[in-house]
Amino acid sequence: xxxxxxxxxxxxxxxxxxxxxxxxxxxxxxxxxxxxxxxxxxxxxxxxxxxxxxxxxxxxxxxxxx
Numbered sequence: 001x002x003x004x005x006x007x008x009x010x011x012x013x014x015x016x017x018x019x020x021x022x023x024x025x026x027x028x029x030x031x032x033x034x035x036x037x038x039x040x041x042x043x044x045x046x047x048x049x050x051x052x053x054x055x056x057x058x059x060x061x062x063x064x065x066x
Contacts, residue, residue, distance in 0.1 A: 026058045
């Protein structure tokens with residue numbers, strides 16, 4: 001069974017390096033939070049938004065952790 005996770009926490013990086021886990025998705029949580037706060041402040045100032053705000057993601061594999 002191949003396992004892929006998300007958030008790319010440090011605890012899974014050795015598992016990816018050793019091949020026990022296939023990959024993880026880096027979601028850049030701090031950047032996501034900052035973007036959410038910025039949009040929230042803009043909304044409070046009267047700006048209106050609809051739809052999704054896309055934030056960066058990256059698939060992390062063993063080659064990225066070498």
